[in-house]
Amino acid sequence: MPSSRIKSKHQIVAGIEAELLKRVRVEGGKSRAELARELRLAPSTTGIYVDRLVREGFLIERDAAPLDTGRPPKQLEPNPAAGKFLGVDFEPQNLFAVAVDFSLHLVRRCHRAVPANEPVPGILRRIEEALQSVLEGDRRPLLSIGVAVPGSIDQAKGLASGSELISGWDNVPVGPRLAEKFKVPVRVQNNIRTMAMAELWLGQGRGLTNFVSLGIRTGIGTGVIANGQLLCGAQGGAGEVGLWPAPDAPATDGNRERTLETTSSLGAILQAASEAAGKPVDFDQFRAQAESGDRTVLAILKQAAEQHAVAIYQLHVLFDPERIIVVGPLAELGALYLAPLKSSVRRRCHRAPPELVASSFGQYGGALGAAAFALHEWLPSR
Amino acid sequence: MPSSRIKSKHQIVAGIEAELLKRVRVEGGKSRAELARELRLAPSTTGIYVDRLVREGFLIERDAAPLDTGRPPKQLEPNPAAGKFLGVDFEPQNLFAVAVDFSLHLVRRCHRAVPANEPVPGILRRIEEALQSVLEGDRRPLLSIGVAVPGSIDQAKGLASGSELISGWDNVPVGPRLAEKFKVPVRVQNNIRTMAMAELWLGQGRGLTNFVSLGIRTGIGTGVIANGQLLCGAQGGAGEVGLWPAPDAPATDGNRERTLETTSSLGAILQAASEAAGKPVDFDQFRAQAESGDRTVLAILKQAAEQHAVAIYQLHVLFDPERIIVVGPLAELGALYLAPLKSSVRRRCHRAPPELVASSFGQYGGALGAAAFALHEWLPSR
DNA sequence: AGCTATTAACTCGATTTCAAATTTAAGTGA
DNA sequence: TCACTTAAATTTGAAATCGAGTTAATAGCT
Numbered sequence: 001m002p003s004s005r006i007k008s009k010h011q012i013v014a015g016i017e018a019e020l021l022k023r024v025r026v027e028g029g030k031s032r033a034e035l036a037r038e039l040r041l042a043p044s045t046t047g048i049y050v051d052r053l054v055r056e057g058f059l060i061e062r063d064a065a066p067l068d069t070g071r072p073p074k075q076l077e078p079n080p081a082a083g084k085f086l087g088v089d090f091e092p093q094n095l096f097a098v099a100v101d102f103s104l105h106l107v108r109r110c111h112r113a114v115p116a117n118e119p120v121p122g123i124l125r126r127i128e129e130a131l132q133s134v135l136e137g138d139r140r141p142l143l144s145i146g147v148a149v150p151g152s153i154d155q156a157k158g159l160a161s162g163s164e165l166i167s168g169w170d171n172v173p174v175g176p177r178l179a180e181k182f183k184v185p186v187r188v189q190n191n192i193r194t195m196a197m198a199e200l201w202l203g204q205g206r207g208l209t210n211f212v213s214l215g216i217r218t219g220i221g222t223g224v225i226a227n228g229q230l231l232c233g234a235q236g237g238a239g240e241v242g243l244w245p246a247p248d249a250p251a252t253d254g255n256r257e258r259t260l261e262t263t264s265s266l267g268a269i270l271q272a273a274s275e276a277a278g279k280p281v282d283f284d285q286f287r288a289q290a291e292s293g294d295r296t297v298l299a300i301l302k303q304a305a306e307q308h309a310v311a312i313y314q315l316h317v318l319f320d321p322e323r324i325i326v327v328g329p330l331a332e333l334g335a336l337y338l339a340p341l342k343s344s345v346r347r348r349c350h351r352a353p354p355e356l357v358a359s360s361f362g363q364y365g366g367a368l369g370a371a372a373f374a375l376h377e378w379l380p381s382r
Numbered sequence: 383m384p385s386s387r388i389k390s391k392h393q394i395v396a397g398i399e400a401e402l403l404k405r406v407r408v409e410g411g412k413s414r415a416e417l418a419r420e421l422r423l424a425p426s427t428t429g430i431y432v433d434r435l436v437r438e439g440f441l442i443e444r445d446a447a448p449l450d451t452g453r454p455p456k457q458l459e460p461n462p463a464a465g466k467f468l469g470v471d472f473e474p475q476n477l478f479a480v481a482v483d484f485s486l487h488l489v490r491r492c493h494r495a496v497p498a499n500e501p502v503p504g505i506l507r508r509i510e511e512a513l514q515s516v517l518e519g520d521r522r523p524l525l526s527i528g529v530a531v532p533g534s535i536d537q538a539k540g541l542a543s544g545s546e547l548i549s550g551w552d553n554v555p556v557g558p559r560l561a562e563k564f565k566v567p568v569r570v571q572n573n574i575r576t577m578a579m580a581e582l583w584l585g586q587g588r589g590l591t592n593f594v595s596l597g598i599r600t601g602i603g604t605g606v607i608a609n610g611q612l613l614c615g616a617q618g619g620a621g622e623v624g625l626w627p628a629p630d631a632p633a634t635d636g637n638r639e640r641t642l643e644t645t646s647s648l649g650a651i652l653q654a655a656s657e658a659a660g661k662p663v664d665f666d667q668f669r670a671q672a673e674s675g676d677r678t679v680l681a682i683l684k685q686a687a688e689q690h691a692v693a694i695y696q697l698h699v700l701f702d703p704e705r706i707i708v709v710g711p712l713a714e715l716g717a718l719y720l721a722p723l724k725s726s727v728r729r730r731c732h733r734a735p736p737e738l739v740a741s742s743f744g745q746y747g748g749a750l751g752a753a754a755f756a757l758h759e760w761l762p763s764r
Numbered sequence: 765a766g767c768t769a770t771t772a773a774c775t776c777g778a779t780t781t782c783a784a785a786t787t788t789a790a791g792t793g794a
Numbered sequence: 795t796c797a798c799t800t801a802a803a804t805t806t807g808a809a810a811t812c813g814a815g816t817t818a819a820t821a822g823c824t
Binding site: 229234314319321 | 609613630702
Binding site: 013041042043044045048064066067068069070071072 | 788
């Protein structure tokens with residue numbers, strides 16, 4: 001494997017502590033011995049770390065599960081009272097925020113609609129306000145905040161740029177601004193990618209090291225986990241498959257180029273449905289019509305699935321993932337959407353088709369992913 | 383960053399030694415202090431490691447370069463006599479093999495033509511024979527062998543499978559077979575990916591952590607370096623962009639599907655040129671015709687470049703790489719190929735187009751990459 | 765020449781981590 | 795009840811790594 005970075009002792013120590021906490025969170029009830037085997041550390045060393053984490057209140061010891069044979073292990077659990085993390089997901093029309101405890105269980109959430117064309121300062125204020133609202137209500141210490149926003153992300157500086165859908169979205173200092181207000185580390189990440197994080201740690205991607213999530217909301221993008229790592233690209237702008245050409249798609253209004261996003265995003269789908277109905281259709285109406293078997297609506301859905309299938313096929317042969325996860329409102333339609341999608345993908349594949357599943361998160365996936373991202377990047381301070 | 387694996391002490395030690403050697407190889411003349419800063423190790427620790435590597439004959443100390451101020455550092459160089467590595471690249475019609483010394487300098491190479499439809503046992507015999515021929519001629523110890531072959535790769539077992547172009551290419555035990563004959567560790571990797579390795583360590587990708595190489599030979603594939611790591615996919619089958627649909631391409635013979643590979647690989651290009659000429663055209667002839675300004679040939683080239691540009695644009699927005707490198711015979715055509723390619727890519731991009739360059743390796747890129755792969759995976763035995 | 769500034773390389777006591785041995789806490793069967 | 799087995803947790807002495815301080819080697823200046 002090319003140039004894996006060597007870490008200094010301090011980094012290693014913090015990394016081991018973080019990794020221990022992570023493993024206990026992901027699957028509680030582990031013992032020191034089990035962790036030692038998993039991390040290939042000496043049992044004695046693991047003991048030292050675990051003892052410290054227990055002493056500092058991050059882990060708690062439950063009394064021991066019986067075992068067929070041998071001394072029963074003392075089981076470890078994350079201490080929910082150790083602290084909490086916030087996650088917020090902003091996409092042009094909506095703002096979702098969550099608070100999770102130390103074991104990633106949801107403790108609070110909120111949703112706010114955002115007016116179209118809200119200027120950037122207003123957006124930032126609303127993000128702060130939403131975070132404040134999920135922050136209240138318990139006295140656990142706040143440890144870190146994850147923020148999911150559209151566009152390219154400069155993670156080091158906490159800046160967001162270049163979303164086509166928001167004017168003035170350029171070098172917006174999301175990270176520094178929130179860090180100053182809440183006095184904790186803030187991680188900024190693209191919101192399609194945080195949805196992939198949510199899948200990786202809580203959803204359909206648990207235990208996998210190679211998967212692709214295709215997010216279909218106002219725009220279309222992918223979050224890719226390869227070798228267990230999130231792909232961000234050199235400028236934090238990876239995953240913009242919405243810009244891929246879609247030459248086979250039916251023409252939309254003549255001026256715009258035919259891309260995956262202009263022809264087959266949720267926006268494009270709802271617009272097509274609105275045009276067919278002669279009146280504005282929102283997603284709930286669209287869903288209701290689809291579930292009642294409306295032919296026109298189902299045809300629109302199938303048409304879009306056809307386009308998505310092309311992209312999925314391409315991602316499949318490019319990444320050779322273990323699984324491809326469809327994320328976003330369409331995932332909530334179940335077989336109505338997934339069946340035509342799968343059959344279209346299968347038709348294109350000569351070899352084994354990808355394992356294709358729908359996300360099981362609702363709308364809060366992006367915010368949960370942001371919180372999970374913050375949690376997993378967070379290091380127990382020494 | 384998700385679940386980075388914690389390493390045991392032994393792994394760390396071997397890893398540090400390998401990393402030190404790597405850095406000295408990539409850029410000679412480094413000092414202990416410089417290496418300590420780069421790896422964030424204590425100078426004392428670095429000293430211990432370097433001393434050991436010098437004692438064991440992997441590094442040699444040159445006397446000290448002057449410095450504006452301060453004690454001049456003892457410069458370190460890889461010891462070319464420490465050992466050598468072999469690399470071999472098999473693609474359906476050709477076999478390239480190289481021997482490199484410990485600092486990755488070429489010491490021997492050879493090329494063999496392989497008859498079309500050569501059965502698998504014959505292929506393996508020819509690979510062994512080519513390796514044997516570059517092995518001879520000096521007495522440095524052989525340390526490891528890298529093998530580049532088409533198809534999906536099971537790296538752990540050293541098996542290759544599933545190339546559409548070779549019948550019977552299924553679970554071929556390349557690694558075990560060569561390991562038994564040559565008694566050294568053998569690394570097997572897909573040959574498009576080894577070409578990316580060659581770029582990463584010796585070519586246009588040096589110093590980058592995010593780039594894409596697009597290889598156009600008999601087939602079309604990509605090798606992607608993301609976060610400094612090579613993407614292989616869950617089954618070692620990543621990068622098969624040759625299977626991407628190419629609906630805009632002109633029709634080839636009616637039966638075959640229109641994919642990037644069927645419409646725009648080197649094979650497809652030469653076939654189109656042959657049809658136009660009414661007689662078989664090989665690449666050297668094609669090249670001569672292109673360089674003499676033959677309109678038909680240039681039109682065929684431009685047509686292909688148009689298709690490649692679509693794929694490059696898609697890879698650009700998907701990976702957000704620092705650079706995209708075109709690899710393979712077409713890269714040798716220089717501006718004749720690159721100019722239409724670049725203009726076509728630019729036409730598709732609304733934002734900044736990718737930095738697009740041609741590989742500077744000749745045909746031995748794959749073999750060199752295989753050797754580099756073996757070298758970088760090799761660990762100084764303890 | 766002698767002094768100062770600067771950086772490399774080395775030395776050495778303190779700390780971390782390991783591997784092996786020991787202790788602990790159960791179940792099992794005579 | 796009491797060995798015997800098994801596996802977790804802990805203890806312990808050895809090996810590794812660190813960080814701070816020391817020495818070495820050079821340039822520039824007086």
